[in-house]
Amino acid sequence: MKPFKDHHELFRATLRRFVEAEITPHVDEWEEDGLVPRSLFKQMGELGFLGVEYAEDYGGSGADFWMTVVLAEELARCRAGGVAFSIIVHTDMSSPWLSRIGTPEQKARHLPGIIGGETVCALAITEPGTGSDMAGIETRARRDGDEWIISGAKTFTTNGVYGDLYFVAARSRDEGPTHAQLSQFLVPAGTPGLSVASKLRKTGMLSSDTAELVFDEVRVPTENLLGEEGRGFYQLASGLQRERLLAAVLSVSASQQALDDTLAYLRQRQAFGKSLAEFQALRHRIADMATQVAAARQLTYHAAGMFADGEDCVTEVSMAKLFATEAANQIAYEAVQMHGGYGYVRETPVERFARDYRLWTIAAGSSEMMREIISKRLLPK
Ligand SMILES: Cc1cc2nc3c(=O)[nH]c(=O)nc-3n(C[C@H](O)[C@H](O)[C@H](O)COP(=O)(O)OP(=O)(O)OC[C@H]3O[C@@H](n4cnc5c(N)ncnc54)[C@H](O)[C@@H]3O)c2cc1C
Known part of the structure; x- marks a missing residue:
């Protein structure tokens, strides 16, 4: 059985033309540069490619998951895994947490920029000491009045060098079961104390930038807690x-x-x-x-x-x-x-x-x- 309907195929045809004209001819250059240019995110945002499942209120298209499947299938055809990876990290591997568990204020503040391609997102879970074992995260978040202070290190953060908004996992409490100690935070690039320690040199996916990040007493307001404290895992x-x-x-x-x-x-x-x-x-x-x-x-x-x-x-x-x-x-x-x-x-x-x-x-x-x-x-x- 074919899961795609006419409107999915229409979207596929439009996106395929876009990928062939605006992405594939440039991938060698982007692989060389080690980045997906900001202009591509903006262009894709303007054409509605970055918000296929997001609510129309925020500038999205309100489509179903099959539309996202089409998005990934067509992006993969550009002949550079790194380009597809960078875009999909933005659209599907980081920002969906915002639409699922974000407050109305968080959504109103960030989703229009994410959908429009002005705010590039990154997911910072993995650390130098832990990857598969997510419960072993050591980056700390401690409450100080109406702020959270985050300290630690992250690695392998895709879009981490040039991104704008980091979805960060950190340990916000020491007591209780390990799985109930993590929380998620939204940390904008440029927040004092947050720095890129290095841009990793990789085997492949060269056009997607990959960062090592340092969080040195990074302060974010309590409204940047994403979802519930202690429910991060x-x-x-x-x-x-x-x-x-x-x-x-x-x-x-x-x-x-x-x-x-x-x-x-x-x-x-x-x-x-x-x-x-x-x-x-x-x-x-x-x-x-x-x-x-x-x-x-x-x-x-x-x-x-x-x-x-x-x-x-x-x-x-x-x-x-x-x-x-x-x-x-x-x-x-x-x-x-x-x-x-x-x-x-x-x-x-x-x-x-x-x-x-x-x-x-x-x-x-x-x-x-x-x-x-x-x-x-x-x-x-
Ligand atoms: C290019 C690139 C981009 C990435 N992008 C991101 C990103 O954007 N955000 C992010 O947070 N992370 C990202 N990652 C991190 C990636 O998700 C981790 O590398 C992955 O989860 C594995 O973790 P690790 O590297 O710490 O390996 P480890 O967890 O140390 O594992 C090492 C080896 O041991 C095996 N192993 C571990 N535990 C077990 C077990 N219980 N049983 C059997 N075998 C086991 C693993 O399968 C692996 O083969 C990226 C990684 C790369 C290389």
Whole structure:
């Protein structure tokens, strides 16, 4: 069954034209520069691409989750995982917490700028000492009158170097169960005490900037607490399904493109007097790649459908994230291999795909953590 309706396909066609005209021709330059330019966020904001699910009151389109699936699928086609990653971190991996648990005042203050592309968002959970183990966060937040004072360090913060609004997780109390000690805060860039310690140099996703951040007695007013004090762990955990689904959607779309590139290459490349497409050893591997893409897509759409309908989909989302991101890496290996030496040079898109999508079995919950979640649900201790 096809989950997309006419209005989704209309949006897809518009976005595809935009990506082909305004993004793809520039990705080499942005990869070189190590950033997605501010002008792209503004342009996408003006065209309504950054607020597809947000309420119309704030400038959004009030569409459903399938529209976001289209957004991620089409962005992934720009041939730079980092560009898609930066935009999706902004639209789906950080700002949705604001619309879900923000106060009316917080929404009114920040959402119009986020949707318009003037306020670029970043999610600061991971720390130098803890990633998968979110309960181990050591950044502290202590109350001082009508302010919170935040101290600690964050790392791997996407959009963290050039972003404007950080969604920060910090420990706001020491007593009680570990999971009931975290809170979320909104911290605008430029707040005294908040600094970028370094811009990380990465294997791939080069156009998305990644920061190490230092919080040195950063003061924010109490109205910057996001959601409930002490409920941060649960708030974060419930938001992670969207992030993981989007990682799966991006992986499927980029895998399809790598498969298509490989098919085209096998057809045009000659060896031993015939086209590579005629060698059975390669044809069978192509069949495996196509099967992996199809299976990953169906698993992802199945989980996305459950998510869109508000069902409990933790197991299905974890399976989709695990399968689609692992499949992308197997497909990347085969795509590079079948391009021969050309698969190993920067000009060939599958080379970048292999570097970029290596990230997704690690970030947004590693493959090991997905297996932990799935097995805990199947075999509760
Ligand atoms: C380019 C990039 C961008 C990122 N963007 C962001 C961002 O915007 N915001 C943010 O907060 N974070 C971000 N991250 C961080 C990312 O989410 C973490 O790297 C990830 O959660 C893993 O955490 P870790 O690196 O601390 O690894 P660790 O948690 O130290 O894990 C190391 C290894 O041990 C395995 N492992 C850990 N625990 C278990 C277990 N219980 N059982 C079995 N194996 C286990 C892991 O799977 C992994 O293979 C980003 C990371 C990168 C590389």
